[in-house]
Amino acid sequence: xxxxxxxxxxxxxxxxxxxxxxxxxxxxxxxxxxxxxxxxxxxxxxxxxxxxxxxxxxxxxxxxxxxxxxxxxxxxxxxxxxxxxxxxxxxxxxxxxxxxxxxxxxxxxxxxxxxxxxxxxxxxxxxxxxxxxxxxxxxxxxxxxxxxxxxxxxxxxxxxxxxxxxxxxxxxxxxxxxxxxxxxxxxxxxxxxxxxxxxxxxxxxxxxxxxxxxxxxxxxxxxxxxxxxxxxxxxxxxxxxxxxxxxxxxxxxxxxxxxxxxxxxxxxxxxxxxxxxxxxxxxxx
Ligand code: SF4
Numbered sequence: 001x002x003x004x005x006x007x008x009x010x011x012x013x014x015x016x017x018x019x020x021x022x023x024x025x026x027x028x029x030x031x032x033x034x035x036x037x038x039x040x041x042x043x044x045x046x047x048x049x050x051x052x053x054x055x056x057x058x059x060x061x062x063x064x065x066x067x068x069x070x071x072x073x074x075x076x077x078x079x080x081x082x083x084x085x086x087x088x089x090x091x092x093x094x095x096x097x098x099x100x101x102x103x104x105x106x107x108x109x110x111x112x113x114x115x116x117x118x119x120x121x122x123x124x125x126x127x128x129x130x131x132x133x134x135x136x137x138x139x140x141x142x143x144x145x146x147x148x149x150x151x152x153x154x155x156x157x158x159x160x161x162x163x164x165x166x167x168x169x170x171x172x173x174x175x176x177x178x179x180x181x182x183x184x185x186x187x188x189x190x191x192x193x194x195x196x197x198x199x200x201x202x203x204x205x206x207x208x209x210x211x212x213x214x215x216x217x218x219x220x221x222x223x224x225x226x227x228x229x230x231x232x233x234x235x236x237x238x239x240x241x242x243x244x245x246x247x248x249x250x251x252x253x254x255x256x257x258x259x260x261x262x263x264x265x266x267x268x269x270x271x272x273x274x275x276x277x278x279x280x281x282x283x284x285x
Pocket of ligand 1: 038039043045091094126
């Protein structure tokens, strides 16, 4: 794994009221432990948001090349956490990005969640590093409704290496989901964004590694979403060079979604996309 600069800065606040997609899904607040994500996925929508959500120009101009942790995150959480909140951690970074191994921001955040549990707490990640905190996560799941939404974007290692070279290999991610589930943590496979894949095989791997419904979303494209966050340019270039442009075509994407949904239905499960899909996480009981 590449070694990238890690900075620390004090933040004014840590929880942000959500709007748009996450609000529609049913979340009340988001929690971002840092600015900028060292997974540096080529399709990441965050650098396309520009100055929204507290990003600074250097974040979107050098996306994935460094990160800045909010060093007072736990202290802020002690002030800002409320019992009725439904938290999504994190929409703008991966809380278990590679830099977290050194920064160790999440244990203090989870301790704060233990002190003042919200109504629901959803962790969105693709980082095997989450296993480092499995005991704390088990404790958190005893005081609030905790879910881990674990990203699995394709069944092909070749595709993964092209589009998300700094993320863990697929077999490792499947193992992480199984270990989290075995520890009693509610774990969902999130097939988002859907990269080029064998849809039935991807659905099968995701269902084998988890117990609940599958969640997902195709790559965002301007043809279907004229404004707001969208797929970052490097992924467009890779799709063009490698001959996968149809994966950015909304009609083709719908066919892929249907095939995954049919695979899930054959196993008595659902594949739910968009805010409705992420709404499954916000509405857990
Ligand atoms: S892990 Fe998520 S936030 Fe980080 S670069 Fe990849 S898509 Fe963006």
